[in-house]
Amino acid sequence: MAAITRTPRSRWIEEGLRALAAGGPDAVRVEALAQALGVTKGGFYGHFADRNALLEEMLDTWERKAIDEVLERVERQGGDARARLRRAGALTFSRELLPVDLAVRDWARRDPAVAERLRRVDNRRMDYLRLLFGAICPDQDEVEARSMLAFSLVIGHHFMAADHGARSHADVLELAANWLLA
Numbered sequence: 001m002a003a004i005t006r007t008p009r010s011r012w013i014e015e016g017l018r019a020l021a022a023g024g025p026d027a028v029r030v031e032a033l034a035q036a037l038g039v040t041k042g043g044f045y046g047h048f049a050d051r052n053a054l055l056e057e058m059l060d061t062w063e064r065k066a067i068d069e070v071l072e073r074v075e076r077q078g079g080d081a082r083a084r085l086r087r088a089g090a091l092t093f094s095r096e097l098l099p100v101d102l103a104v105r106d107w108a109r110r111d112p113a114v115a116e117r118l119r120r121v122d123n124r125r126m127d128y129l130r131l132l133f134g135a136i137c138p139d140q141d142e143v144e145a146r147s148m149l150a151f152s153l154v155i156g157h158h159f160m161a162a163d164h165g166a167r168s169h170a171d172v173l174e175l176a177a178n179w180l181l182a
Contacts, residue, residue, distance in 0.1 A: 007039045009047040016058045021099035025107050028055060059117055062100050066092060067124050081135035082181045085150070088128065093154050102158065126151060136181070150180050
């Protein structure tokens with residue numbers, strides 16, 4: 001008799017994060033996840049007590065990937081402060097992580113517990129920016145301003161619909177990054 005193959009817990013979490021990125025927390029429904037995974041929803045309850053337990057683990061996974069794994073990779077690859085700042089931004093707001101990050105930000109507007117978690121993540125990100133910008137400039141006011149502007153830029157530019165004349169959006173982002181890192 002063949003062994004029964006259970007859908008790994010990590011696949012439920014990954015599919016939950018995909019659903020969150022696509023449609024927010026209301027899109028994270030056990031039945032929809034099971035259908036997307038091609039399994040029955042009974043397997044879900046072998047891993048999670050309920051939907052809220054899945055949502056918590058999804059946030060844990062997002063936090064680990066968005067902070068711990070990004071910072072570990074940036075530091076492992078090394079380089080000067082400017083190179084690490086660029087790498088941290090590219091990894092933090094990569095094609096994989098950005099949609100989830102934006103969905104968590106939207107969710108945090110309506111859920112105080114998610115807002116508190118986002119605050120913790122953003123504080124860790126800002127602390128890292130302050131550390132790296134502190135290696136570039138000695139003035140603490142300037143360090144704080146650059147950190148705030150850099151963080152605001154990487155999040156906010158996704159919501160902008162403005163034209164930039166003859167320049168592309170990517171060109172203007174590069175100009176802004178170069179200015180911040182000067």
